[in-house]
Amino acid sequence: MIKTVRIGIIGSGGIAHAHVNQYKKLPDVEIVGVADVVPGKAKQFIESQSLENAQPFEDHRKMLEMDLDGVSICTPNVSHHLTTVDALRAGKQVLLEKPMSVTLDEAVDMVQASRESGSMLTIGFQPRYDPNMKLVQDIVQSGKLGKVYYVETGGGRRRGMPGGTFIRKDLAGAGAMADIGCYSLDMALNAMGYPRPLTVSAYTSNHFGTNPLYHNEADRFEVEDFGVALVRFENDLVLQFKISWAMHMDSLGSTIFLGTDGGLKVEPHGTGNWSGVWDGKVGSMTLFHDFMGQQTSTPVPVIEHSKELFFEKVRDFVDAVRDGLPAPIPGEQILIQQAIIDGVLRSADLKREVSIELPY
Known part of the structure; x- marks a missing residue:
């Protein structure tokens, strides 16, 4: 030792x-x-x-x-x-x-x-160490939702665009998708045991980053500030992935897991221009299900903690x-989400659906 x-x-x-x-x-x-x-x-x-x-x-x-x-x-x-x-x-x-x-x-x-x-x-990926992220994983993998067939994840800042190396393609490679989108993907994919993706159809843009009204480095802005994608996985699972550094909207919505026996809604934590993404705490969680033949919803208590x-x-x-x-x-796991981000950027560039080929 x-x-x-x-x-x-x-x-x-x-x-x-x-x-x-x-x-x-x-x-x-x-x-x-x-x-x-x-x-x-x-x-x-x-x-x-x-x-x-x-x-x-x-x-x-x-x-x-x-x-x-x-x-x-x-x-x-x-x-x-x-x-x-x-x-x-x-x-x-x-x-x-x-x-x-x-x-x-x-x-x-x-x-x-x-x-x-x-x-x-x-x-x-430090958000994994939030006990609420583990709780999301436990709920999804417990079987309470039945077969999960659709997931929606992502996040959006009304205004939260970085600068410097983050907006240079030769240094960052990608923008919002890689910077904060990777957190959203890890949250959803980890909860589902990192299933294997098959195809991606995506769109990206940078209307805000390249506009001097919204960014003081607009003339040097080379990456995407918004993206959305539909990802198909094995076992007939579909994920909608959306991310934004800036937009005229307060939120891109919750992360949701739809299953044959129930659904889980997870809200992001915090308010303000730089909130709304899954790089930190969980706001609230709700389980939607039927009980005695009646539609009902159950709040899932958020675990309070002081972990750094x-x-x-x-x-x-x-x-x-x-x-x-x-x-x-492990890198083997995160390779899967990197394959998705790679597919998103290829699909957006080609303006069509692309296949994902994984070596492992």
């Missing part, structure tokens, strides 16, 4: 601060290296975070030559594939920020690298590294 888990950080942008802040809470963790391609940025990050025992690197491969047990990968989306594969092949356990990759082929390559190296690849979801994600990774446990959120 590893006594002290030695961690390296690849990428020192905003999300890296969140990772380091949580690692610092764990007494059995030492951050020993930080890598960033921007000259001087890793050193500046180390100083700002008071990481006295960490060495700075401009080349992540040099850092991977160190005695490391695991790495957090916090780079822009377009770099996830390269840095993850390099880390896995170097024998390091990997906690990768979402989204998993830009394309399905990249995700497949990452999973293959994990299998060949024997190194763990886990993807950072990001901390739970990081701690779970450290526990897995230290104790040799399986990946908490």
Whole structure:
């Protein structure tokens, strides 16, 4: 058993601060290296975070030559594939920020690298650690809904468009679909045991992001700010997926699961321009069913908790590294949602339905 888990950080942008802040809470963790391609940025990050025992690197491969047990990968989306594969092949356990990759082929390559190296690849979806997300999964898989045949998920911010690297196609690869849509997909797909998708028919647009009335970087906005898709799965299951960074509407609605014996409605938590997406808590839940031949609905009590979801994600990774446990959120699973996002973007570009081919 590893006594002290030695961690390296690849990428020192905003999300890296969140990772380091949580690692610092764990007494059995030492951050020993930080890598960033921007000259001087890793050193500046180390100083700002008071990481006295960490060495700075401009080349992540040099850092991977160190005695490391695991790495957090916090780079822009377009770099996830390269840095993850390099880390896995170097024998390091990997906690990768979402989204998993830009394309399905990249995700497949990452999973293959994990299998060949024997190194763990886990993807950072902290909403899974909300006990209410587990409750949604338990209800769907309990059989109370009967056969689930239709699911609707997604989320929409009235105004909640990021900027910088998030809106550059060469760095982010995709926009709202990958940024917040991946949370919505994980919520629904995880509840259903990650079924295999077959086809996708989708539409995307960026009417708000490219309009200077709504975004101060409109001339540099290259990704989608809205998307909708119909996804067909094995076992005659259909999912409607919709997401928006900005719109003239207060909400894109609830997440719903329709089954032959019942239905479940799940409302997002919070209010305001940046709410309405599944990157955090659950608002309310209602079970719709018949009782004694009568239509009825039952409120599902929301579990109150004080968990720091990001901390739970990081701690779970450290526990897995230290104790040799399986990946908490395995890459093989998230590869499926990456296949859907990849299909959405292909379908929207071709303006027709496309097939999804999975290698596993």
